[in-house]
Amino acid sequence: MAFGGGGRGGGRGGRSGGRGGGSGGRGNPGAQPRLQLCRNFASGNCTRGDKCSFAHVVKMHAVTEASDKNTDAKSNYNRGYSGQNTKTKDKHKVTSVSVWETNGQIKLFTGSHDGKWRLWNAAPAANGSVTLTQEFEHFVGGPVDTVHIAAHYFFVGFEASPIECPDAKAGMVHSWNLNAAQDPPMELWMSPMAKYAGSGRIRSLWTTADGSVFSGGSDGIIRQWAFNPTGGPNGTPGFSLVKSMSGHLGAVTGLALVGTMLWSGGMDGTLRLWNVESGDQVHLIPAVKKDAANSPPGHHSGPVTGLLPFEAPNNQGSFVISSSLDDSVKVWNATNGECVASESHGQGVTSIALTADPKGNPLLLCGLFYGDIMIRGTISNPPLVLLLKLSHQFVGVGHELGPVNDIQSGPGNTFYAVADDGKLTVWQITGDFGL
DSSP states (O other), rough: OOOOOOOOOOOOOOOOOSSSSOSSOOOSSSOOOOOOOBHHHHHOOOGGGGGOOOOBOOEEEEEEOOSSTTTTOOOOOOOTTTTOOOOOOBBOOOEEEEEEEEEEEEEEEEEESSSSEEEEEEOOTTTSSEEEEEEEEEOOSOOEEEEEETEEEEEEEEEETTOOOOOOOOEEEEEEEEEGGOOOOEEESSTTOOOSSSSOOEEEEETTTSSSSEEEESSSSEEEEETTTTTTTGOOOOOEEEEEOOOSSSSSEEEEEEEEEEEETTTSSSEEEEEEOOEEEEEEEEEOOTTTTTOOTOOSSSSSEEEEEOOOOGGGEEEEEEEEETTTEEEEEEOOOOOOEEESSSEEEEEEEEEETTTOOOOEEEETSSSOEEEEESSSSTTOOOOEEOOOOHHHHHOOOSSSEEEEETTEEEEEEEEESSSEEEEEEEEEOOO
């Protein structure tokens, strides 16, 4: 089996008047955005055109509820200016989103803690926006933590009870061949007598072009899997365990393969580099104790939430970008592990993705703990310059009530986000950031 391509599948400040987005909110991110977004343009109805004094660079095309009601929900999010809770998170969190381009159509998969994955059709509408239509949903038996597309294979990591241990929970990974979606899913098994993918939830997935799968578990173990034509139930196709890599203390929340080196990040705040041929750990970037005054920029001081490989244009080098609940994103030289850039956001960074502006300039999307999304330059001077902040409080559209759990980019400068508020949002970068 070959996948044909590797990769990863997922303000409290003052108000600002007028149509533009505010520049304050939820702590000091270290810099003000270069642009302030026109809130009317963001929602699709600015009539001032070139006379508008705010930026016409990003639109939100669609938003939909992507999870079921959580009957056990409690209000934990303070969104009121008076210090009182004014909103209640009554939906199950949506944890992940993945983009599938097929036959000229854009389909989206989402996973939620209601135990379901869902398939959406993101169809262009006559007015230039997007219409989201749910086409299918499937209950897997427990909370879905990650969804991932590799060519025409769809992977889902979730928690459920193994058949042999009906009162226990384990991490499962199932994979559907989307060219034969009526067939039962393939499964990742530790062994025929351990029919699960890990003793804890599966928090991250990475696939390679030759058909290998890497999973990161909440048990702190990275596992490598290979397709086996007879490795599934009753000799059906499935995936067999090749090797395990241990070192993290806590969940493995990010994986990125660069050459023959697998990068991993975890809830323990460390980054670790592994030789994928031998499975040996060859480098450690330790975490440091959180200290706003003295934390060195070359280390994280909080849980790592994501990793991205980044090839700089014009052969300027290979890098890995990491995000963390310590409020930062950092850029690392993929060859020697040196930290070459670091920026703070004033709140935890919960997800990252790469996209581009209409000129093709690469941009970094940062999903944040309170539902905001920041857009940064990647080849800018200074590095990681803050270009724009998308905040529901100021722009009037976007996510509320908790972390942006995943962001994925799509064709035509689009990107897609999911969050604790139970929503799926569709965005498009339409204008020039001056890069």
